Amino acid sequence: MGMFLLLAMLFGGYYLVKNLLAVPDVEVPEVEGLVLEKAEEKLDEAGLNYSKTFKHHETVEEDHVISQDPAAGSKVKKSREVVLEISKGREIIKVPEVTNIPPQREASLILKQHKLEFQIEEEFNSKVEAGYVIRQDPPRPGGTAIPGGMR
16 A cells, blocks of 8 residues: 555656646747737747847838847747847937038038038038038938938
8 A cells, every 4th residue: 555655646746747847848939020019929829928129220110020039930948038129110310410510520520420421522602611511411400310221
């Protein structure tokens, strides 16, 4: 009788560990390119947790998944965290106003500080002292916002 009880306890312990405490493997679904809400639904359905980081992206629309880690198709333990990188859309950069800034080299420094590419064209203007910026494009006073890819 004691031997039977010992075997029953061993079998019961083995069953408990194997079936109740073991975490099943699941396949990571493909969520790259999906809108965030749909990606979250797919990960929830697979029993996976997720975390999100956000960054600007030139081609991936705002609130869409840029990348995921681990990759789609990977086998992982249920409840594993999948790291999602989410697009904030194209970066918008404010172009500073540089007309009438003395001298032209100071205007160039301001544009370089904003990491903007620019082209200088010199021309004569009887109303403006040499070396000053006469006009800029984009021309809005106070600056204008442009997509980051247009630097």
